[in-house]
Amino acid sequence: GEAGEAQEGFDLSTFWDALNQAAKVVSQEATKLSLAFSKPPVPSQQEGEKLVESVLKSVVTLAAVYHWLPKSHGVSLRRQVRGATLEVLDGLVQLLEVLLSSPLQSLSQEQLTSTGGVWQVCDHFAQLPKADSEDPFSDILDPVGEEPRGNRDTYWSEEDRCVIGPCQGLMKASAACLRKLTAAVKTNADVSTVDDLALCLYPPLDHSGVDTSASRLAAQLKKVLEVVRSSHVCGEPQLSWVQFLEGAVEHNLQKIKELLQQDS
Numbered sequence: 001g002e003a004g005e006a007q008e009g010f011d012l013s014t015f016w017d018a019l020n021q022a023a024k025v026v027s028q029e030a031t032k033l034s035l036a037f038s039k040p041p042v043p044s045q046q047e048g049e050k051l052v053e054s055v056l057k058s059v060v061t062l063a064a065v066y067h068w069l070p071k072s073h074g075v076s077l078r079r080q081v082r083g084a085t086l087e088v089l090d091g092l093v094q095l096l097e098v099l100l101s102s103p104l105q106s107l108s109q110e111q112l113t114s115t116g117g118v119w120q121v122c123d124h125f126a127q128l129p130k131a132d133s134e135d136p137f138s139d140i141l142d143p144v145g146e147e148p149r150g151n152r153d154t155y156w157s158e159e160d161r162c163v164i165g166p167c168q169g170l171m172k173a174s175a176a177c178l179r180k181l182t183a184a185v186k187t188n189a190d191v192s193t194v195d196d197l198a199l200c201l202y203p204p205l206d207h208s209g210v211d212t213s214a215s216r217l218a219a220q221l222k223k224v225l226e227v228v229r230s231s232h233v234c235g236e237p238q239l240s241w242v243q244f245l246e247g248a249v250e251h252n253l254q255k256i257k258e259l260l261q262q263d264s
Contacts, residue, residue: 010068010070012073012130012131015065015068015069016130018065018068019062019065019066019081019125020125020126022058022061022062022065023062023088023122023123023125023126024122024237025058025061025062026055026058026059026062026088026092026118026122027118027119027122027123028058028237028240028241029051029054029055029057029058030055030091030092030095030115030118030119030122031115031118031119031240031241031244032051032054032240033051033052033054033055033095033099034095034099034111034114034115034244035240035243035244035247036048036051037099037102037111038107038111038244038247039107039247055092059088059089059092062085062088063085066081066082066085069081073131074131077129077131080128080129081125081128084121084124084125084128087121087124088118088121088122090121091114091117091118091120091121091122092118094114094117095111095114095115095117095118098110098111098114099111107247107248107251109165109166109169109251112169112172112173112248112251112252113169113172115244116172116176119176119179119180119241123179155203155204156203156204156205157204157205159259159262159263160203160204160205160263162259163205163207163210163256163259163260163263164201164205165255166251166252166253166255166256166259167197167201167210167214167252167256169248169251169252169255170197170214170217170218170249170252170253170256171194171197171198171217173221173245173248173249173252174194174217174221176245176248177221177224177225177245180238180241180245193213193216193217193220194217196209196213196216196217197210197213197214197217199213200213207260207263210256210260211256211257211260214252214253214256214257215253218249218250218252218253221245221249222246222249222250225242225245225246225249228242229242
């Protein structure tokens with residue numbers, strides 16, 4: 001639906017504070033839901049209902065805050081906020097579909113991707129222009145997984161392509177770690193290990209280098225997450241994504257090692 005007419009006493013700064021907080025809560029509840037279905041045993045019916053109720057409550061709150069924004073603040077601004085809100089709903093629908101269709105054994109790549117997608121669309125609210133006069137912008141990421149345009153005499157084998165998938169998943173987990181850590185603490189992080197792993201993925205694939213670099217990157221990420229877990233900055237909201245990212249790192253590392261071993 002459309003946002004309301006001009007409201008007496010409406011404060012734009014308060015609106016943005018409430019909207020960003022509502023988006024953070026959606027992200028936290030989605031992470032809790034995904035984490036609960038990341039490994040056996042299956043949550044009980046009562047636990048499942050409680051998780052879904054919390055997600056639904058967070059979504060309703062986000063939609064309600066959007067409806068605070070009066071039409072008098074501009075069509076462009078309202079359109080962008082509405083679009084961002086719908087992206088969150090779409091992301092949650094995709095996550096729920098993955099959870100319903102995936103066997104409950106361990107974290108799947110689809111579950112990792114869809115959970116990360118919810119994080120991304122929720123984080124996007126903080127990047128929206130704060131007034132209608134500002135130019136809209138959004139994050140533009142380079143496409144991942146494309147064939148190199150040059151040096152056409154080199155290529156990936158089908159076995160190599162299978163290894164590249166979880167390597168990308170591990171690097172995405174690294175990016176998510178850095179995003180979440182930046183929000184939790186102000187610190188400098190050494191990402192040279194990400195570059196090392198990326199360099200090993202140029203065709204023909206350096207299997208030994210991939211194994212070494214992936215293990216080094218995973219060890220570094222685990223150490224960083226352990227520091228966050230034991231830090232005073234890690235409260236209940238942070239603990240859920242720490243646990244989820246720990247699972248993402250371990251899942252991708254083991255997948256890399258299994259594929260490399262099969263190909264050796």
